[in-house]
Amino acid sequence: xxxxxxxxxxxxxxxxxxxxxxxxxxxxxxxxxxxxxxxxxxxxxxxxxxxxxxxxxxxxxxxxxxxxxxxxxxxxxxxxxxxxxxxxxxxxxxxxxxxxxxxxxxxxxx
Numbered sequence: 001x002x003x004x005x006x007x008x009x010x011x012x013x014x015x016x017x018x019x020x021x022x023x024x025x026x027x028x029x030x031x032x033x034x035x036x037x038x039x040x041x042x043x044x045x046x047x048x049x050x051x052x053x054x055x056x057x058x059x060x061x062x063x064x065x066x067x068x069x070x071x072x073x074x075x076x077x078x079x080x081x082x083x084x085x086x087x088x089x090x091x092x093x094x095x096x097x098x099x100x101x102x103x104x105x106x107x108x109x110x
Contacts, residue, residue, distance in 0.1 A: 030056040035089045036073075044096040047088065052080050055088055060099035067104035068095050 031038070032054055033045035039057035046058040055078075061067050073090040080086075098109035 033057050033091070034086060036091060042099070045088070045091040046096050047074070047078075047091055047093050049094050055086075055091055058096050060096045061102075061104075061109045062099055063102055063109050065098075065109050066095060066107055067098050067109045069104050069107060071095070071097065071104075 033039055033056060036045045039045050043057045043059050045055050047053055047055045071092065071094075074093050075089045075091075076087075078086045078088060098104050102109040104110075
């Protein structure tokens, strides 16, 4: 590919896709956390079950939603591909607990 072709492709992509930022910014902002105290009173610090997941504040499970019976919090060190590390203290894993006033029975918040 000639240098001129590369310039034409670059200019065309700038003209055709001028508003990429609004699309990206329309996704919800997630608050990264290391402990539950960094989240508001309606949410917990949650580590989802995926490789290299980053703990984020997520809402407590509501009535009728799934829950984990007898779920324990976790305290551990997380390591990422860029060799960065994060210590998390007493955070939830997979699902947040049920909201205040609810309990987890048979895997459902009641």
